[in-house]
Amino acid sequence: MFEKKSAFWGLGLSAVISLMLLLLRPQLLFDYDFESFFPSDDPELAFYQDFRERFENDNDYLLIALGNSSGIFEKGFLENASRFQSELKKLEFAERVISILDLEESIINPFGIVKRKVLDWSDALTLSTTSERVLKDPQFSENLISKEGDYLLIILKNKQLITKEEGDQLYGSVKQLLENSGIETYYSAGKIKAQGEFVSLLQAEFAFFLGISFLLIIVVLYLIFRTWWGILVPVFVLATGIAWTIAIMMLLGKPLDIMSVMQPTILLVVGLSAMVHYLTFYLTQLRNGLPKDKAIHATFSGLFLAIFLTFLTTSLGFFSLYATSAVSLKMFGLFSGLGVLLMFLSVVLITPGLLYLLGPLSSVSRDKWVENWRIGLRISLLLTLANRKLVVIGFGLVSVLSLIGISQLQINGYLLDNLPRDHKLVEEFNFFDRQFGGSKPLEISLEVGEKAKTLLDREVLEEIVVLETFLHDKFSVRTIISPLTLVKNINKALNGGNVNAFRLPSPGQMLLISSNVEMALEKAGLKLLSEDRKSGRLSSRTSDEGSLKSSILKKELEDFLKSEINSDLLKVKLTGTSILIDKSHETITYQMAKGLGIAFVLVGLVIGFLFRSWRISLLVLLPNVIPLLWMCGVMWLLGIELKLTTAIVFTVAFGIAVDDSIHFMTKLQSELKKGKSLLYAIKRTYLETGKAIILTTLILVSGFSILIFSDFGVTYLAGLLISMALVFALLSDLLLLPILLLPMKKIFDSKINQSSN
Structure with missing residues (x-):
C-alpha cells in the first residue's frame, strides 16, 4: 500500500482534491450568534419563540448613554x-x-387631553422645574436618566431579528x-x-492563532529533526489538512x-502528533540500516493501525x-x-x-541523543x-482529592463570558x-x-402589583413596563400628571381607565397586550450577576408564584433570551457529561x-479518566x-x-504477537513509544498553550x-498504565494464544 508507486498515486489524489476545492471557490465568512448556544430541544425555547411572535424580540435594542460632566440639565x-x-x-x-x-405626558381633564413635554428646556425656569420633577419620578430616574443626573439614556429599537450584516451597518452609522x-x-x-x-475580535484571533501555530510547528520540528525536509513535509501536510477542512x-x-x-490549533497539534510518530519511527528505521524505500514502507505499514485509531478516537470525541x-x-x-x-x-x-521525493537518500547515523533517550526511559520504567x-x-490520593473538588464545582456563566472582565465591551455593559x-x-x-376576563381586571392588576414588588426586591429591577404600568400612567394623567398618582387606581377610578387604554397603548410604543387583553408581557432590565444567581432567583420566583400569586387570576412565566442563555450553561454542562459518556463507550468499543x-x-x-478528574x-x-x-473541554481533552494510550497498546500487542513475555513486551513498548509519546505531548501542550x-x-x-x-495523561500513560498491565498477564496470554490458533 505504501510502495513508491502507490505513494505517488496518493500525492496525485490529494492534488486533485485540492484543485477541486479551489475551483469551487469557497468564501470565508465570520459570524457570531449567541442564540446558537440555546438548547434547541428545550421547551422553554419553543415557548419564547412563540412569545416573541406575539410581542417582540426582547434584545433588539441598543442602549446609548450621553454624559455631561456638569450634568445633563444644560440647554x-x-x-x-x-x-x-x-x-x-x-x-x-x-x-x-x-x-x-x-x-410627552398626557394630562386628562374635563376639557380633553393636554400634552406636555416631560423635559422642557425652552427657558431656564422651565428647565429647572421639569428637571426637578423628572429626578423625583421613579419612571425616569435610574431608567432614562442616571440617579446623579449626569447621563441620559437613549434606547434605539432596531429592526426585529436583525441580521448580522444589517446590525453592523446600523451600529456603524450610530458610531x-x-x-x-x-x-x-x-x-x-x-x-x-x-x-x-465579537466578529472583529474573532477575525483577528483566527489569523493570529493560525499564524502563531505554524510558527510554533516550525520551531518544534526544527528542534526535533534539525533537517529541512523534517520541517517542509509536516508543514505542507498540515496546511493541506487545515485548508481542506476550512x-x-x-x-x-x-x-x-x-x-x-x-x-486550526486543534487540527495542527493533532496532525503534528501523527507526523512526529511517523517521522520518529522513520528515522529509527534508517538508523537501524534499512534503505530509504523499505524504511518508508515499514514506517507507514507498521504504524497505520495505531495512527488510524488515534485519529478515529479523537474524531469520535468531537463527534x-x-x-x-x-x-x-x-x-x-x-x-x-x-x-x-x-x-x-x-x-x-x-x-x-x-518522503520518497524529499527524504534522506541514505541511512541516518545514530547520535548521542537517541541513546540518552533510551537511558532516560529505561531508568523511568525501572523506578x-x-x-x-x-x-x-499517589494517583489514588490525588484522584480522591479531585473528586472532593468536583463536588465543590458550581455551574455559573455570564452573558459576555467569552470576554475577560476588564475588556472594554464588558466595562460598557457594566456601566449600564x-x-x-x-x-x-x-x-x-x-x-x-380561569377566573379573570382580561389582564386589565383590577383583581388581576393587584396580582401584578404583588409580582412587581417581588421583582423590585429580589431582582433589583428599577423600572418595569407592563399592563400595570399602562394603567398607572393613565391614572397619573387623570390626576393632572401628579407623580404620586402613578399607582394602581381605586376601584371607582378604574371605571375611567378603560376609555383611555387604546390611547395609552399607542403611546407606549411597544406591544404590551394581545388584542383580546388575555395575554401580555412584563419587561425590564437587570444587571448580569451570573447564571448561578439567576437560577437561584428563578427558583425563588417560582416558589413565590406558587405561594403568593393566585393562578386562577394570573399565570406568570419567566422567559426571554437572558433566561435561555443562563439555562444553557447548566443544560450544556449536563449534556456534555452525556456526550463524554458516549465518547467513553465508543473509545472503549474500539479498544x-x-x-x-x-x-x-x-x-x-x-x-484517561484520571486526567479528567485531576483537571476538575x-x-x-x-x-x-x-x-x-x-464543559466542552472535557470531551476534547x-x-x-x-x-x-492507543499507541502504547498497539505497540504492546505487536510485541506480544512476536512471542515476547508481558514484562519484556512492556519494556520494549515503553522504550520505543515513550519518546514519541513525550514529544507528542510536548507538542500538543505547546500548541494548546498558545490559546x-x-x-x-x-x-x-x-x-x-x-x-x-x-x-496528566502523559503521567498516567508512563507511570500508571505499565503497572496496571502487569496483573493482566493471563488475559493477554489467552488472547495471544487465541489469535495464533
Whole structure:
C-alpha cells in the first residue's frame, strides 16, 4: 500500500482534491450568534419563540448613554443630544428611538387631553422645574436618566431579528453619529454592538492563532529533526489538512464562529502528533540500516493501525458533541471531527510520497541523543516498577482529592463570558448595570387565569402589583413596563400628571381607565397586550450577576408564584433570551457529561475490538479518566466554574489524550504477537513509544498553550485546561498504565494464544 508507486498515486489524489476545492471557490465568512448556544430541544425555547411572535424580540435594542460632566440639565447639551437623536431616527433599520428628550405626558381633564413635554428646556425656569420633577419620578430616574443626573439614556429599537450584516451597518452609522456629535462622554451596549465586536475580535484571533501555530510547528520540528525536509513535509501536510477542512466548512455554508478559533490549533497539534510518530519511527528505521524505500514502507505499514485509531478516537470525541442540543456545539463537534479525519487523509495520502521525493537518500547515523533517550526511559520504567505501590497510592490520593473538588464545582456563566472582565465591551455593559438598572433583558409572560376576563381586571392588576414588588426586591429591577404600568400612567394623567398618582387606581377610578387604554397603548410604543387583553408581557432590565444567581432567583420566583400569586387570576412565566442563555450553561454542562459518556463507550468499543477483551478496554480507559478528574481538581483550586465554555473541554481533552494510550497498546500487542513475555513486551513498548509519546505531548501542550493568549474565554480556558489534562495523561500513560498491565498477564496470554490458533 505504501510502495513508491502507490505513494505517488496518493500525492496525485490529494492534488486533485485540492484543485477541486479551489475551483469551487469557497468564501470565508465570520459570524457570531449567541442564540446558537440555546438548547434547541428545550421547551422553554419553543415557548419564547412563540412569545416573541406575539410581542417582540426582547434584545433588539441598543442602549446609548450621553454624559455631561456638569450634568445633563444644560440647554446646550440637551440641544446637542436632541440633534443626535433626530439623526438616529433617520437611520435604516432603526424602528423607534426612546428617550426623555422628546417624551410627552398626557394630562386628562374635563376639557380633553393636554400634552406636555416631560423635559422642557425652552427657558431656564422651565428647565429647572421639569428637571426637578423628572429626578423625583421613579419612571425616569435610574431608567432614562442616571440617579446623579449626569447621563441620559437613549434606547434605539432596531429592526426585529436583525441580521448580522444589517446590525453592523446600523451600529456603524450610530458610531459615526456619536463621533461627530460633539457629546463629551458616551457609552453604548446591545446585541448589534456585541456581535460586531465579537466578529472583529474573532477575525483577528483566527489569523493570529493560525499564524502563531505554524510558527510554533516550525520551531518544534526544527528542534526535533534539525533537517529541512523534517520541517517542509509536516508543514505542507498540515496546511493541506487545515485548508481542506476550512474549504469544506465554507462550501457547506458553515461560517467561522467563536468556536472555530480553536479549530486550526486543534487540527495542527493533532496532525503534528501523527507526523512526529511517523517521522520518529522513520528515522529509527534508517538508523537501524534499512534503505530509504523499505524504511518508508515499514514506517507507514507498521504504524497505520495505531495512527488510524488515534485519529478515529479523537474524531469520535468531537463527534460526541453532536449529542448536545446547542447548534453551535453540534456544528463545532461535527466539523472538528470531520477536520480530524480530513487531516488523517492528508497525512496518509501526502506524507509517503513527499518522503520518497524529499527524504534522506541514505541511512541516518545514530547520535548521542537517541541513546540518552533510551537511558532516560529505561531508568523511568525501572523506578516506576520498583515503586508500584507508591505510584498507585499517589494517583489514588490525588484522584480522591479531585473528586472532593468536583463536588465543590458550581455551574455559573455570564452573558459576555467569552470576554475577560476588564475588556472594554464588558466595562460598557457594566456601566449600564450601574447607572440604568442593567443591560440584560428581563422578560415575563402574563396570562389571565380561569377566573379573570382580561389582564386589565383590577383583581388581576393587584396580582401584578404583588409580582412587581417581588421583582423590585429580589431582582433589583428599577423600572418595569407592563399592563400595570399602562394603567398607572393613565391614572397619573387623570390626576393632572401628579407623580404620586402613578399607582394602581381605586376601584371607582378604574371605571375611567378603560376609555383611555387604546390611547395609552399607542403611546407606549411597544406591544404590551394581545388584542383580546388575555395575554401580555412584563419587561425590564437587570444587571448580569451570573447564571448561578439567576437560577437561584428563578427558583425563588417560582416558589413565590406558587405561594403568593393566585393562578386562577394570573399565570406568570419567566422567559426571554437572558433566561435561555443562563439555562444553557447548566443544560450544556449536563449534556456534555452525556456526550463524554458516549465518547467513553465508543473509545472503549474500539479498544475492546482491538484486543477482544472488555477488561483490557476498561483498563486502558482508566488512565484517561484520571486526567479528567485531576483537571476538575485544578479547576476547583483555580476557582474556574463549570459553564458552557468549560464543559466542552472535557470531551476534547479525552479525545486527544487517549491517543497515547492507543499507541502504547498497539505497540504492546505487536510485541506480544512476536512471542515476547508481558514484562519484556512492556519494556520494549515503553522504550520505543515513550519518546514519541513525550514529544507528542510536548507538542500538543505547546500548541494548546498558545490559546491562553486569547481574549475569548472559551479559547483561553480550552488552552489552559486541555494542556493540563494532556500533561496528566502523559503521567498516567508512563507511570500508571505499565503497572496496571502487569496483573493482566493471563488475559493477554489467552488472547495471544487465541489469535495464533
